[in-house]
Amino acid sequence: MAAASVVSALLAVTRKNPVHSMLWVLALFVHVAGMFLLLDAEFLAAVQVIVYAGAILIFYLFVVMLIDLPDEDARPRFGQHWPFAALVGLSFAGLGWLALSDMRLFDGGLAAAPSPAAANGPPLGSLEDLGMQLFGPFALPFEMASLVLLAAIVGAIVLARRRGAGA
Amino acid sequence: MIVPLETILLLSAVLFGIGAFGFLARRNIILMFVSAEIMLNAVNLSLVGFSRHLDDPRGQVLALFVIAVAAAEAAVGLGLVIAVNRNKPGVRIGDLTELRW
Numbered sequence: 046m047a048a049a050s051v052v053s054a055l056l057a058v059t060r061k062n063p064v065h066s067m068l069w070v071l072a073l074f075v076h077v078a079g080m081f082l083l084l085d086a087e088f089l090a091a092v093q094v095i096v097y098a099g100a101i102l103i104f105y106l107f108v109v110m111l112i113d114l115p116d117e118d119a120r121p122r123f124g125q126h127w128p129f130a131a132l133v134g135l136s137f138a139g140l141g142w143l144a145l146s147d148m149r150l151f152d153g154g155l156a157a158a159p160s161p162a163a164a165n166g167p168p169l170g171s172l173e174d175l176g177m178q179l180f181g182p183f184a185l186p187f188e189m190a191s192l193v194l195l196a197a198i199v200g201a202i203v204l205a206r207r208r209g210a211g212a
Numbered sequence: 213m214i215v216p217l218e219t220i221l222l223l224s225a226v227l228f229g230i231g232a233f234g235f236l237a238r239r240n241i242i243l244m245f246v247s248a249e250i251m252l253n254a255v256n257l258s259l260v261g262f263s264r265h266l267d268d269p270r271g272q273v274l275a276l277f278v279i280a281v282a283a284a285e286a287a288v289g290l291g292l293v294i295a296v297n298r299n300k301p302g303v304r305i306g307d308l309t310e311l312r313w
Contacts, residue, residue: 051223051226051227051230063240063242063243066243066246067246070246070249070250073227073250073253074253077253077256077257080220080223080257080260081257081260084220084260084261084263084264085264086260086263086264086272086275088272089256089260089272089275089276089279092276092279093256093279096279096283097249097253097279097282100283101249101282101283101286104286104287104290105242105245105246105286105290108242108290108293108294109242111294112242112293112294112297129236130232130233130235130236130237131233131237133232133233133236134229134230134231134232134233134234134236135229135233136229137225137228137229137232138225138226138228138229138230139229140225141221141222141224141225141226141228141229142222142225145218145221145222145225174269175269175272175273175276178269178270178272178273179273179276183270183273186277190277190280190281193280193281193284194280194283194284196284197283197284197285197287197288198287200287200288200291201287201288201290201291202291203291204288204291204292204294204295205290205291205294205295207298
């Protein structure tokens with residue numbers, strides 16, 4: 046599954062046709078949702094499929110199809126600086142790998158921490174667990190997130206509205 | 213089924229690298245946004261991995277917030293793309309050197 050997600054991500058950033066690219070990103074998101082399932086995050090996996098694969102990707106696809114691009118295939122898909130960009134991407138991945146091996150070197154960094162409240166209480170990743178967290182210690186960030194989403198809705202409408210069509 | 217944390221973190225780093233490469237190399241503004249989404253997904257993956265590893269639900273809550281902010285970012289970004297496209301067709305960022313029209 047990890048290999049599949051890496052392959053689909055690579056294909057997504059290298060395909061010429063934007064619609065094909067979107068479909069590969071969709072495959073990537075579904076695979077990441079599968080990884081979430083393996084990591085005991087059932088609710089997040091569902092949210093990933095519904096919000097990312099369902100809503101965001103469809104939104105992107107709509108915009109790609111709305112802005113019809115007849116000449117996209119003819120244009121170079123990368124800028125002139127793409128080797129530099131590849132270098133940056135590789136160094137990011139390499140940096141992550143270095144930090145990882147560093148952590149393993151010092152040991153204990155990756156050793157399992159004693160679980161604080163594993164004995165009783167709902168299992169990790171369940172809806173009940175996340176809900177208790179969201180409306181308990183994370184109540185304020187939760188409300189902030191709703192505010193951010195509201196601002197995004199209003200902003201998107203204002204930006205995409207035809208000038209002079211509204212008030 | 214136990215997934216080792218190293219695997220998750222490595223996958224997350226690789227996905228983030230791919231996303232960064234796509235963001236820097238693509239000249240299509242929509243695909244740049246999608247690359248940013250790939251990076252956000254990579255971060256989500258490592259957050260959930262840590263959450264599983266430390267047996268702490270806070271990581272998943274944080275990942276949920278990341279998804280919410282990603283949705284907001286997609287809405288505003290694509291609204292901008294449509295608004296710019298109305299005045300100046302084309303999605304190549306090379307053409308968008310001026311914000312005034």
